[in-house]
Amino acid sequence: xxxxxxxxxxxxxxxxxxxxxxxxxxxxxxxxxxxxxxxxxxxxxxxxxxxxxxxxxxxxxxxxxxxxxxxxxxxxxxxxxxxxxxxxxxxxxxxxxxxxxxxxxxxxxxxxxxxxxxxxxxxxxxxxxxxxxxxxxxxxxxxxxxxxxxxxxxxxxxxxxxxxxxxxxxxxxxxxxxxxxxxxxxxxxxxxxxxxxxxxxxxxxxxxxxxxxxxxxxxxxxxxxxxxxxxxxxxxxxxxxxxxxxxxxxxxxxxxxxxxxxxxxxxxxxxxxxxxxxxxxxxxxxxxxxxxxxxxxxxxxxxxxxxxxxxxxxxxxxxxxxxxxxxxxxxxxxxxxxxxxxxxxxxxxxxxxx
Numbered sequence: 157x158x159x160x161x162x163x164x165x166x167x168x169x170x171x172x173x174x175x176x177x178x179x180x181x182x183x184x185x186x187x188x189x190x191x192x193x194x195x196x197x198x199x200x201x202x203x204x205x206x207x208x209x210x211x212x213x214x215x216x217x218x219x220x221x222x223x224x225x226x227x228x229x230x231x232x233x234x235x236x237x238x239x240x241x242x243x244x245x246x247x248x249x250x251x252x253x254x255x256x257x258x259x260x261x262x263x264x265x266x267x268x269x270x271x272x273x274x275x276x277x278x279x280x281x282x283x284x285x286x287x288x289x290x291x292x293x294x295x296x297x298x299x300x301x302x303x304x305x306x307x308x309x310x311x312x313x314x315x316x317x318x319x320x321x322x323x324x325x326x327x328x329x330x331x332x333x334x335x336x337x338x339x340x341x342x343x344x345x346x347x348x349x350x351x352x353x354x355x356x357x358x359x360x361x362x363x364x365x366x367x368x369x370x371x372x373x374x375x376x377x378x379x380x381x382x383x384x385x386x387x388x389x390x391x392x393x394x395x396x397x398x399x400x401x402x403x404x405x406x407x408x409x410x411x412x413x414x415x416x417x418x419x420x421x422x423x424x425x426x427x428x429x430x431x432x433x434x435x436x437x438x439x440x441x442x443x444x445x446x447x448x449x450x451x452x453x454x455x456x457x458x459x460x461x462x463x464x465x466x467x468x469x470x471x472x473x474x475x476x477x478x479x480x481x482x483x484x485x486x487x488x489x490x491x492x493x494x495x496x497x498x499x500x501x502x503x504x505x506x507x508x509x510x
Contacts, residue, residue, distance in 0.1 A: 165259030185232035221257030270462025273469035283503035290443035315342030373407035393419030484510030
């Protein structure tokens with residue numbers, strides 16, 4: 157397998173414009189890199205936010221997308237452990253157009269690529285990486301909660317005798333947060349979601365699933381059963397969920413704890429956290445696995461997840477359920493719109509090779 161001289165990519169031609177499909181080429185792989193033929197790309201809110209708000213984009217035409225699966229098309233010098241044809245999944249690199257995923261081919265540092273096990277499809281694998289990095293950052297990096305990771309000695313028992321709350325359990329990030337809470341050994345994993353998702357979230361590891369429209373901070377407190385609450389992971393991170401997260405920690409009288417958010421801290425929520433007792437801080441994380449500051453987590457993470465000995469192959473880490481939008485790269489705008497309107501319990505995916 158080789159990378160063709162020219163292939164198709166969906167690009168944003170000018171600021172604020174919709175995607176158009178054009179021809180594009182890729183530089184040769186360098187030392188430590190692999191080229192990947194992308195077979196499935198997952199959609200995340202950051203993708204349409206980059207288009208709409210020009211975040212992370214400085215040069216046009218722009219290629220976005222940072223969550224995908226495919227197969228190795230070329231292996232660079234000094235790369236070991238990968239061969240042409242290997243199935244892989246990975247988090248692309250935002251702002252690096254050669255490593256973005258709204259195209260048929262890209263290239264990546266091999267150290268950030270996981271091997272796709274036989275028990276999942278490329279559509280499933282495509283939606284693993286970005287949301288998982290957000291969870292891993294919030295749980296195990298110093299910018300989040302700073303816990304030992306489950307691949308480290310004792311990391312699989314760090315939550316023993318403790319509780320965690322995951323707000324928005326049926327979201328992509330929420331489902332992975334529940335699973336990493338289980339992999340970290342938390343005794344109680346309490347989340348909220350629509351009732352239709354309760355059984356699935358319990359199968360992932362949630363011990364209690366509260367109704368997302370009616371559960372009060374006192375209901376969360378009751379579900380914790382008196383166990384100490386380590387922190388709240390807010391996978392939604394809008395104003396209402398951040399205020400709820402702060403209220404849960406204050407209702408449980410959890411001093412010195414915090415809320416992890418995947419979006420900017422809301423001013424009202426942050427003020428509530430500091431003006432009412434016990435004081436609660438909000439920690440906003442940025443899950444860019446390619447960042448040098450996060451390589452200490454993202455590199456061992458891909459080995460922990462991928463391959464036939466990883467937790468995905470063992471059934472200990474279950475991918476989001478894919479919702480495939482047909483039409484290949486021409487369907488990018490339809491896929492973005494579906495994600496923007498909101499999906500629950502599923503991950504929007506398109507196939508660049510169609």
